Amino acid sequence: MGDTRDIGEPTLEEQIAAYQREFQDLDPQVEKVVSALSRLNRRMNVAYGRQTAALGISNAEWEVLKALVLSGAPYRMGPSDLAKRLGLTPAAMTHRIDRMVAEGLVTRERDESNRVRVIVELTVEGREKWLEAMRLASVFEEDLLQDLSAEERTTLGEVLTRLLRRVEHAQPDAGGRLSDLD
Amino acid sequence: MGDTRDIGEPTLEEQIAAYQREFQDLDPQVEKVVSALSRLNRRMNVAYGRQTAALGISNAEWEVLKALVLSGAPYRMGPSDLAKRLGLTPAAMTHRIDRMVAEGLVTRERDESNRVRVIVELTVEGREKWLEAMRLASVFEEDLLQDLSAEERTTLGEVLTRLLRRVEHAQPDAGGRLSDLD
């Protein structure tokens, strides 16, 4: 799942130079931020994949566990809520839950008060898997940010949040331009 | 491909509060950076997906075009180099190239000097598609960073690059800890 197949990439600097060469009207500063962001995220996902694989679960399953845990006790959600939360189609959710039920990470039962609904509930085992994964992840994340001072961390968090708000409250139109919604 | 199915997410603040509640030994500052990073990246990919879809290509095809263009003239690469570059298996690359040949974005031919090798070459049409996609992407990216001062952009780029170096030159071990390689 998260193996070392991403070799042979140019360095970030080489890549930006190549962009400059092939597409002149590009702000290298902007491109540096965007490229570093996407590359960093890819590497982090590979790392998370390695960690969850070591626990015998996939990244996909980890995401389901995360959604259930973060929903709070009693750790129950419907399949379509989970699907929306994870950005999957309901059909994909059905299959994913199938697998996780078989592995004992969650249970699935009909809601007795409304028999159309289904309730997916985290098992004790599932919750423990999540905790183990979180322990690994938090060590990794702490290590990742190790070289940043407390002030740098705060600033970084604040800047990223501002960018996030900008994409969240706006939709790029056909031309790519972000138009504010509020 | 990149539609608006990611509704129903808690806000970043709610999510961090939930983490605190369910997993006490977690530095909220670290978690904020990591969560914002991953969320921002997800939103950006949705935006890119919308843009490439408007041009009639998929994000997957866009990545192939990008690799070829950035390799520089004459825009040629072998399937396995492309596969390594994109983090795919050679098998997936074969199929992806099939589709792109059918769409006229690239050509595939045997290398005459070594008939085991195959050369994938960008067509003029493929190069133009990439340029169109880049024009859209650069507008979006410029808009995204609009609220950041020149100084903030520089700092952000520099900090992200430092983080990137930290993941690139180190591999998380079983326990998640980053061990330097150099």
Add this chain to the structure above:
DNA sequence: TCTGAAGACTTCAAAGCTAAAGTTCGAAGC
């Protein structure tokens, strides 16, 4: 020249996803 090994790509079967078409249940109107 022949043989064996390694490399580069393709083919095949199976996993996981999406979109669209069911299926089942609940609620609202007649």
Add this chain to the structure above:
DNA sequence: GCTTCGAACTTTAGCTTTGAAGTCTTCAGA
């Protein structure tokens, strides 16, 4: 009470990716 509509989930068909097996070519050594 019956019908119709809508909601929530599942099923089905088709696509993309993976891992493993297969094919073809090159190269080194006998």
